Amino acid sequence: MPESVQLAHPTPREAFNRGMRELLPAGPGVIAWGIVTGVAMVKSGLTVPEAIGLSLAAYAGSAQLAALPLIASVAPLWLVFVTALIVNLRFVVYSAAVRPYFQSLPARYRLSLGYIIGDIMFVKFTNLMQNEPRYHRPIAYYCGGAVCNWLIWQAASIAGIVLAKEIPPAWGLELAGTLALVALVVPLCRQYATLVGALISATVAVLAHGLPLRLGLLLGLLSGMAAAFWADRRRDAGMGS
Amino acid sequence: MDLYVWGGILAITLATVVARTVLLLLPGQLSWPPSIDAALRYAPACALAGIIAPDLLFVADSGEIAANPKLWGGLVGIFIFATTRSMIATIGGGMLVFTLSRLGLLPF
Numbered sequence: 142m143p144e145s146v147q148l149a150h151p152t153p154r155e156a157f158n159r160g161m162r163e164l165l166p167a168g169p170g171v172i173a174w175g176i177v178t179g180v181a182m183v184k185s186g187l188t189v190p191e192a193i194g195l196s197l198a199a200y201a202g203s204a205q206l207a208a209l210p211l212i213a214s215v216a217p218l219w220l221v222f223v224t225a226l227i228v229n230l231r232f233v234v235y236s237a238a239v240r241p242y243f244q245s246l247p248a249r250y251r252l253s254l255g256y257i258i259g260d261i262m263f264v265k266f267t268n269l270m271q272n273e274p275r276y277h278r279p280i281a282y283y284c285g286g287a288v289c290n291w292l293i294w295q296a297a298s299i300a301g302i303v304l305a306k307e308i309p310p311a312w313g314l315e316l317a318g319t320l321a322l323v324a325l326v327v328p329l330c331r332q333y334a335t336l337v338g339a340l341i342s343a344t345v346a347v348l349a350h351g352l353p354l355r356l357g358l359l360l361g362l363l364s365g366m367a368a369a370f371w372a373d374r375r376r377d378a379g380m381g382s
Numbered sequence: 383m384d385l386y387v388w389g390g391i392l393a394i395t396l397a398t399v400v401a402r403t404v405l406l407l408l409p410g411q412l413s414w415p416p417s418i419d420a421a422l423r424y425a426p427a428c429a430l431a432g433i434i435a436p437d438l439l440f441v442a443d444s445g446e447i448a449a450n451p452k453l454w455g456g457l458v459g460i461f462i463f464a465t466t467r468s469m470i471a472t473i474g475g476g477m478l479v480f481t482l483s484r485l486g487l488l489p490f
Contacts, residue, residue, distance in 0.1 A: 166469035187387065195391045201398040208397075212390040221390045225397035231429055232398075236405040237414075238422040243406055255403035260433070264426040271423070313480055316452050319437045320459045320476040324469040326430040327460060335427045342428035343435035347447070350436045358432045365428030370421040 156278030160265070160285025167261050170321025171290060172297040173314040178202045179301020180308050185209040189302055196298040200257070200291065203355060204228040227354045231362055235263045242270060242279055254280070257287040259294075264325050333376060338369025454490055455480030 151159065182192040182205060199205055204225040211221050236255055243251050266283045269276055276282065301308065308314070330336040342365025349357035405412070438456040441448045459476030463469070482488045 198395040218393045222393040225394040229401035232401040251406040255406040320473045323459045324463045324472040327463045329427040338424040339427045339431035343431040346432035361432030366421040369424035
């Protein structure tokens with residue numbers, strides 16, 4: 142099949158474009174989330190330049206929103222730092238998962254690739270690595286999607302900051318972001334162990350929702366991973382292999 | 383106040399950069415047991431499920447679990463994606479059901 146040979150050896154540009162193409166369907170979700178985050182930043186008291194600065198520099202929706210009430214109440218800066226760090230702990234798990242693919246690159250590239258990691262591109266990239274482990278240009282693919290995600294997010298976030306007063310919260314725009322994640326998680330759950338992990342993670346995250354700093358999500362993530370691992374082992378053992 | 387806010391922005395940025403890159407920047411061979419690697423394969427699905435479930439179930443005003451327009455939108459979204467494989471249709475259909483339900487135009 143000459144076609145598959147060609148697909149396995151894309152040029153960097155082709156791989157970059159493919160990453161972009163595969164990110165774009167999530168665009169409406171990213172836009173809606175960006176707008177909601179932008180609006181929320183202004184509502185919690187940041188001026189327009191401050192909100193734009195935070196969005197461009199941090200690029201971390203939930204950490205921005207979690208830390209803003211602390212800034213509004215003039216809490217010590219170390220507490221702001223620790224809060225944002227804890228909210229971002231899932232990225233430590235993400236970077237552990239992508240480390241093998243980035244390991245051989247110079248440090249400045251690893252720094253930039255890590256800086257632009259997000260939920261959607263993390264899922265897309267790990268999907269690609271599992272389905273096409275010999276794909277020739279994984280980094281260019283990753284960059285295409287991640288850069289595209291960054292640009293869409295920033296444009297939407299700045300739009301939200303500028304239009305904050307015109308967008309009623311009742312519209313529930315954040316649901317569009319959640320729906321984009323729904324579309325990402327459904328195909329992953331066809332595997333038995335993954336389904337178990339997702340259900341456990343969802344349950345634990347809901348039960349632990351009262352915990353501060355999105356620790357419920359971290360707890361769900363870790364217990365879901367453990368449950369999926371266990372389900373996988375049990376099934377292997379059950380099949381007598 | 384001004385300078386403090388920019389200090390806060392710097393603190394959030396640093397925290398994000400640290401979380402995203404610390405494991406990528408550690409030099410040399412990091413090694414962990416193969417079971418950790420196996421469990422990491424499930425990180426994407428577990429992270430997404432852990433984000434989605436509370437988003438759909440909890441009502442923002444009361445902070446309690448209840449049947450609510452977001453939940454209906456989300457369930458319809460799951461159904462649409464399972465049948466069409468289209469992310470755009472999932473987002474569009476889910477938002478439509480959510481909006482109709484929110485405006486009281488649906489029986490639920």
